[in-house]
Amino acid sequence: xxxxxxxxxxEVTEMxxxxxxxxxxxxxxxxxxWYRQTMMRGLELLIYFNNNVPIDDSGMPEDRFSAKxxxxxxxxxxxxxxxxxxxxxYFCASSLGTQHTDTQYFGPGTRLTVL
Amino acid sequence: QQQVKQSPQSLIxxxxxxxxxxxxxxxxxxxxxxxxQQFPGKGxxxxxxxxxxxSEKKEGRFTISFNKSAKQFSLHIMDxxxxxxATYFCAAxxxxxxxxxxxxxxxxxx
Numbered sequence: 442x443x444x445x446x447x448x449x450x451x452e453v454t455e456m457x458x459x460x461x462x463x464x465x466x467x468x469x470x471x472x473x474x475w476y477r478q479t480m481m482r483g484l485e486l487l488i489y490f491n492n493n494v495p496i497d498d499s500g501m502p503e504d505r506f507s508a509k510x511x512x513x514x515x516x517x518x519x520x521x522x523x524x525x526x527x528x529x530x531y532f533c534a535s536s537l538g539t540q541h542t543d544t545q546y547f548g549p550g551t552r553l554t555v556l
Numbered sequence: 557q558q559q560v561k562q563s564p565q566s567l568i569x570x571x572x573x574x575x576x577x578x579x580x581x582x583x584x585x586x587x588x589x590x591x592x593q594q595f596p597g598k599g600x601x602x603x604x605x606x607x608x609x610x611s612e613k614k615e616g617r618f619t620i621s622f623n624k625s626a627k628q629f630s631l632h633i634m635d636x637x638x639x640x641x642a643t644y645f646c647a648a649x650x651x652x653x654x655x656x657x658x659x660x661x662x663x664x665x666x
Contacts, residue, residue, distance in 0.1 A: 445599070446575035454642070472652075484645065484656040497653065532599050547599025 445548035453554045459521040462551045465514055466535030473525050474545060475508055475518050476532040484532075490516065491539075520539045559601045560648050562657030570665050575633040577660045582627065586648035587622060591620065591631050592656070594643045599647070603623035604631070 446465040454460055464474045474489040488498040493510045501508070505524070510516040520527055530552050534545040561580045569575045579589075590605035606613045606620040606629065613620045617636075621627040632638055641664045646657040 483658045486653055489652070534599070544602045545654065547601065549597070550599050 445535055445546055446548075447526035447551050450549065451552045451554075451555065454482060455522055455524045455556050456524055458551060458555075459519065460523045460527075460555075462518040462531050462533075462553070463552050464516045464518070464533030465542060466533070467546055468514065470546075471513075472536045472539060472543075472545075473510060474534040474536075475516070476534065476547075478530045478532060478550070479528075485516070485533070503506055509528035520553075525555045526550055528553055528555050541546075558650075558655055560655050560657040562646050562660060564660060565658070566661040566663070568663045568665060569636045570613075571636060573636050573640060575631075575636045575640065575662055575664070576627065576630045577644055577646065579630065579657050580626075580628045583648070584627075585650050586655075589620070589622065589629055590647050590649070590651040590654070591618075592645040592647060594645065594659075600645060610666050620626070620666065632664075636662075638664045638666055640664050647651055 445467055448463045454471055458497045458538045473493050475487040477487055478484045485500055488508045489496055490510045508518045508521055530550045532547050532550045534547040536545045573624035580638045585658050591603045593603040593644045594600040604615050604618050604620055606622050608609050608612050608624050611622055643659045645659050
């Protein structure tokens with residue numbers, strides 16, 4: 442398997458623009474997680490899905506952020522409108538389950554820069 | 557109470573030396589304690605993990621020591637190698653979620 446795939450790898454946009462980040466989880470994994478990594482706040486869980494259904498979105502910073510998972514092989518994280526403080530590396534991860542033995546596999550991340 | 561506190565922020569170790577990274581937590585509901593390794597430009601990857609009913613776990617040169625009563629755990633890297641240079645995150649899981657420490661940037665000097 443190719444692992445978790447994220448696109449784009451880098452995104453530079455201007456404040457106020459809409460940004461869409463994409464993720465393809467590992468085939469057969471039922472759980473998908475979106476994380477944000479910054480120097481100030483470290484790695485934060487934003488939202489996670491089980492079988493395409495959002496389970497916990499308590500980490501989503503505000504209404505400007507939204508995430509969807511229309512099918513088992515695709516998820517998006519959208520920021521509208523984007524702000525400079527949204528600049529970060531966004532990771533997608535997937536796992537078979539959430540038991541201790543179910544490792545979360547992370548994608549390579551999308552580095553977002555909002556000017 | 558959901559935090560996992562990690563230290564040091566950065567660490568420089570000579571090749572062949574022992575690297576030690578420490579973490580502490582407050583929430584007794586945490587039920588699993590993984591360590592992740594992250595190389596520049598890559599996502600974190602699971603390195604080693606321990607359950608709270610075990611005091612030590614060793615995998616090759618990597619060992620987790622766990623002190624449940626003190627709510628502390630640490631990662632020891634024996635015979636540290638330049639290829640171990642990376643950022644290391646301790647973490648704890650609760651309710652299907654992983655709470656990460658702030659990370660330690662480890663540099664191994666040749």
